[in-house]
Amino acid sequence: MERSNAVPTARRHPRRRPEHLAEDLLDAAAIEFASHGYDGASTRRIADRAGAHQPQINYHFRSKEHLWRATVSRLFEMMALQLRRQVDEGSSVGAFSDAIRRFLRFSSVHPELNRIINLEATSPSSRLDWLVATHLDPLHRMVGSAWAALRASGEGADLTADEVWELLTSYGALHFANAPMLSRLQTSADGDPAAEAHADSVLRLLFPARMPGPR
């Protein structure tokens, strides 16, 4: 294992009396799972990062797998919070675009969710089954019907709903999830500044007629 930079080195003996240890553990778990994948992440490091002991994880969550699910569900809840105004509500281009901007803004602030999803996306597992059934499929349906409504009213580029889904998740959100790599290839890719610019890029692909603007 490569453990380049030591975790914030939680002080050893005196652990501390956290109001919300469970929350802290979930925060730490998100980072570790996103960086090393499920198999590669270790509950020891997660506990360390949260300033807790490793057995606390088994106490507060039942197992590593339960911790993973709780972590993912929490990230989805945070995203839903940031989206509030749902995608399927207004079928207007404005509402749809607004939802996309919120989604991408969230993805730039919390790239962990898309990272975790992408780590699981490449090989079948019970985690992937759960992820799709519990979280992704409902979202996919919402986006699909919203796009269908737009297309029916003559708006939007000539793309299928599945193509739009992939554009949003792969091209759109991965821009932030893969920032460590992209920043090594390009001038700058991570951080908030580029978030709105990338959203513009996505929207230009989806609505070329509306946003032909030069760069």
Add this chain to the structure above:
Amino acid sequence: MERSNAVPTARRHPRRRPEHLAEDLLDAAAIEFASHGYDGASTRRIADRAGAHQPQINYHFRSKEHLWRATVSRLFEMMALQLRRQVDEGSSVGAFSDAIRRFLRFSSVHPELNRIINLEATSPSSRLDWLVATHLDPLHRMVGSAWAALRASGEGADLTADEVWELLTSYGALHFANAPMLSRLQTSADGDPAAEAHADSVLRLLFPARMPGPR
């Protein structure tokens, strides 16, 4: 660790006398690294999958890290072989499109490369540094100058070279790398059949004027 389906169960005692054990180990390593990430992959399973013993890996390659680099380099060589006619050669739309089709065809047959790249893309590591410096940066430059030439001659959509790079790798290649997830969301995503259709989708985004064709 979740080890859902047992590896082809290499016969135990009688190992075999392989012509190219190293090649077999690299094939097996590609699959395991792509499925579980560097940390999650185990040299035992890789050896098992190749019908070899675990210590053989340390004999033929120096370490797990060396095995990983050899695996990645081999996949890039296979891709270069499939691309043969280089991207930067002709600056015509036809040559560029042809290269993209070859790239995506390779990605659909060997999704392991894009999977491995994506696994490393999300967090800094010495492996990511090596990957970018050795393999990705040269490719990125080639694509960049090829696209610049096209744009200079008035061809192609209003996209920056970096946007094109992300469209090709994230939207384009990930379609195949993430097939296990996408196939659970959509009607069908993996396998060769959809490869050309997805290439059409990518090219339609890059050259809307030329390929406005309905679906």
Add this chain to the structure above:
DNA sequence: GTCTATACCGAGATAGAC
């Protein structure tokens, strides 16, 4: 070059004192 045996470490999980 191939195999067995094994060293050594870190993983997840549990028991039980506090």
Add this chain to the structure above:
DNA sequence: GTCTATCTCGGTATAGAC
């Protein structure tokens, strides 16, 4: 709820017979 101690397992790597 928190902590220490510890169990068991699987990880990478090495030594050495063949």
